[in-house]
């Protein structure tokens with residue numbers, strides 16, 4: 199018996215570090231998957247290696263139509279949508295606020311913040327309908343960031359987007375707490391994926407030095423491994439975790455405790 203036997207789980211940014219590992223985690227616990235990413239080839243490659251029933255649709259989360267189509271795909275293929283992990287995201291250039299090109303700021307906000315808004319806008323009514331007809335609710339897990347809980351120097355627009363994701367999460371969680379939905383955010387600190395690789399590259403320093411600089415303020419003095427964050431994603435989505443909603447769960451090696 200898996201924790202997610204028979205559940206339909208939608209994941210965006212599924213081809214990336216956290217998304218692909220979350221897909222494998224849900225699949226190994228019995229879920230049926232609806233996966234999306236802007237990287238069509240990586241998405242198809244991932245689907246080909248998963249043991250679960252999987253439907254895929256490539257697209258850009260900044261395009262609202264994708265969110266609508268993903269919910270439609272879940273219903274068409276599996277008849278319902280139980281869990282959504284709104285994970286797709288990009289990071290900004292590592293520069294102080296005045297140096298962020300305005301076009302880039304708009305792109306980060308469109309993908310990292312509006313992408314989550316569009317997703318929830320289409321996922322919530324479907325989950326609410328299912329709750330009304332079957333009594334079985336749903337869970338939404340938004341991937342925010344430690345930068346969604348406090349300031350992040352040289353990442354101001356990214357931090358604004360992620361604070362926004364936490365705001366959407368808390369507000370919608372209250373709106374739908376008595377309507378069968380649990381909505382939570384996961385707030386990881388630096389995690390070993392392509393996103394951290396790009397920080398290391400941009401720094402120009404040797405990897406060990408760059409990672410030491412990146413984790414200087416982290417009590418555990420290291421980045422998170424992908425599996426450590428995925429454990430928290432599955433925990434937030436788990437139907438057994440039935441009284442947790444509106445929570446922004448830090449997975450940050452102790453940063454938030456300082």
Ligand SMILES: NC(=O)c1ccc[n+]([C@@H]2O[C@H](COP(=O)([O-])OP(=O)(O)OC[C@H]3O[C@@H](n4cnc5c(N)ncnc54)[C@H](O)[C@@H]3O)[C@@H](O)[C@H]2O)c1
Nearest residue numbers: 211213214215216236258259285286287343388389391393
């Ligand atoms: N890695 C970290 O240090 C870290 C820390 C905190 C939060 N996060 C958040 O975790 C989430 C996943 O990031 P990751 O670390 O796995 O990075 P990643 O770069 O490995 O994965 C991101 C995925 O999102 C996809 N994507 C990018 N833009 C998209 C768009 N417009 N539409 C659809 N898909 C798009 C990419 O193709 C990629 O597969 C992001 O929201 C990120 O902000 C990451």
